[in-house]
Amino acid sequence: MPESSSRASTDYASTYRDFRWERPAHFNFATDVIDRHAAERPLAPALQWSDESGRSQRFSFQDLKERSLHAARFLTGLGLKRGDRVFILMPRVPEWWFLVLGCIRAGIVFMPGTPMLTAKDIRYRLEVSGAKAVLTDGSCLDRFEGVLGQAPGVTTWVSTGDAPSPWTRYAPEPLGESLAESQATAFPPTKAEDPLLIYFTSGTTGMPKMVLHTQSSYGQGHLITGRYWLDLKPEDRHLTLSDTGWAKCAWGKLFGPWSVGACNVVYDFRGRFDPVGFLKVLEREKVTTFCAPPTAWRALVLQDLKAVDLSSLRHSLSAGEPLNPEVIQTWKEATGLHIREGYGQTETVVIVGIFPGMEPRVGSMGRPSPGFTVAVIDEHGNEVADGQEGDIAVRVKPERPVGLFAGYLNDDAANAASSRGDWYVTGDRAVRDADGYLWFVGRSDDVIKTSGYRVGPFEVESALIEHPAVAESAVIGVPDDKLGHRIKAYVLLTPGHTPSPQLAQELQDFVKKTTAPYKYPREIEFVTELPKTVSGKIRRAELRATQKNQAAREQG
Structure with missing residues (x-):
C-alpha cells in the first residue's frame, strides 16, 4: 500500500506533496486486502445488501473471504485458468x-457488463474479447437468447439459478465445503x-474499446478513490449509485470502500x-457517505428532503459529468453538505x-489526486x-x-491517439485556474454522456442503419x-x-430492441443530407453548432 495510506489527510497540499506509491512485485486485492480485513476485523460488516421487496442480507469480511474462496474453487473446477477471460453480467x-x-483470487480476468445490454451487444463482447466463460444471473438468461x-x-x-443445458448452476454457499478445504486449494500470488479486468468503453468511431487494468495498478490505485476522495474510514457505510456493469461500480462498490475496510451498502x-x-x-441504512451521478442528484433535490432523516450522512459526492450549481446549492441548504465532485x-x-x-x-472538478x-x-x-x-492529460513519463x-x-x-509526448490524453478539455483547480469544458471528441452513461454515436448509428427505412x-x-x-x-x-x-417512434423502438435501451435517440430529425468532410466523414461538430444556433433562436 502507498506510504501515505495511514488515513486521509485534511491538508491537501502536504498529502499531495508527500504521497508516494509502493510498487510491489506481486499484488492481489482478494488476498492482500479482503483477507487482511478478515484477519484483523473478521466480523466487521463488509456488504449490506437489500432490494425493492424488502429482503436484506449482511456479509462480514470473513464471509467475503469464505465466499470468494469457494467461488475461486468453483471457477477453476470448471477448467478456467489464470488469464482466461470471463464475461459477467448480473444485477x-x-x-x-x-x-x-x-x-481476482484465481487470476481469472473478469469483464463486467450491464444487464441493459442486448444479445447483439453481448455477442460482440464475447467474440472480440475471446471470452472462455459467461457468468450471469437467472434474471438475465433472456439476454443470451441468440x-x-x-x-x-x-x-x-454459468448461472446463479436453475437453467437448462449448457448452463451450470452456481450456488454461493460452500455447500458442505469447509473453509479448510477451500484454503487447501493453492492460488499462486x-x-x-x-x-x-477488462472494461468496454464507448468511442466516437467503431464499436466499444477494450480497456485493460492490471492487478496492482487498479486494485491498489483505487485506494486513492476510497481513502482520499470518498474519504472513507473503516466505520463508514458507503453507498455508490451504479449498476455492476460500469467502472463507477469499481470506484464506489468494490475497490474504493473495501480498500479501507468500509461497509459497502x-x-x-x-x-x-x-x-x-x-x-x-439512505435513511434506513444510516449511510454515512454517498455518491451518485448528476442525473440522480437532479431528481433527488426535487424531493422533500426535510421529510427524511439524513443526519447520518457526513459527506456527498458526484461524478460522471459536471453538476449544476443550483443542485449543489439546494442539497447544501437541506443537508448542510456540499456535493464534492470528482473526475x-x-x-x-x-x-x-x-x-x-x-x-x-462550485463548478470545478477540483485539483489533481495524490499520486498523479x-x-x-x-x-x-x-x-x-x-x-x-x-x-486534460496525465503524466506517464x-x-x-x-x-x-x-x-x-x-x-x-x-x-496512439491517447498518447502525446510524456502524457496520456483523456479526450476531455478543461481550463486550470491560478490556484490549480480544473474547470471542465467538454469532450474533445463526440462521445455522449447521457444519464451517467457513455454512448458512442457509432453504436446508435449502427443500430439505426439496420432498419430498412434508414439510409x-x-x-x-x-x-x-x-x-x-x-x-x-x-x-x-x-x-x-x-x-x-x-416512423420516428418506430425507429426509437427499433434501437431499444437492437442495442441497450439507454442508447436510443430521444429526438429524431429527418434530413435530406448530412454534412461531411472531403474524406466522407460526418461532421458532427457542424451538427452540434447548428443545433446550438437553433436552440438560441428559439430562446430568443
Missing part, C-alpha cells in the same frame, strides 16, 4: 461480488502486472430510479477531485497557461502512475437539464419512406 446481487472476488451457440470461444456457461433495484424510495434507503474515466481511478480540507469551488500529475496541455504536449483551454490502465487491447490507433444517420448529444445530454439522431431515409412522427 446488483451478492453473487456478483463473490464471483468477482473469486476471479447468443448460445453463436460464441464458439465460450466453453463454460498474482504478479503486479497480471491482467485483472448496496440497494438492488431493477426498474426506474425512484428518488423518494432511494432517500428512504476520472473507465481508464483511470479518480485523478481530479474536491478533497477533504480543500475549499469547494494532471495538467492542461496543447496539441504539442506542452502545458498551457492558466486560464487557457486545453486537453518517466514513471507511469498506479491507477492508470495498461492500454486499449488490440487497438494501436486508440493507444444514413448521424448522432450527437444535445444539452438537457435532466439527462446531462440527450441523444439526437439526424436520419436520411431510403427511397420510398416518408418522414412522420410514427
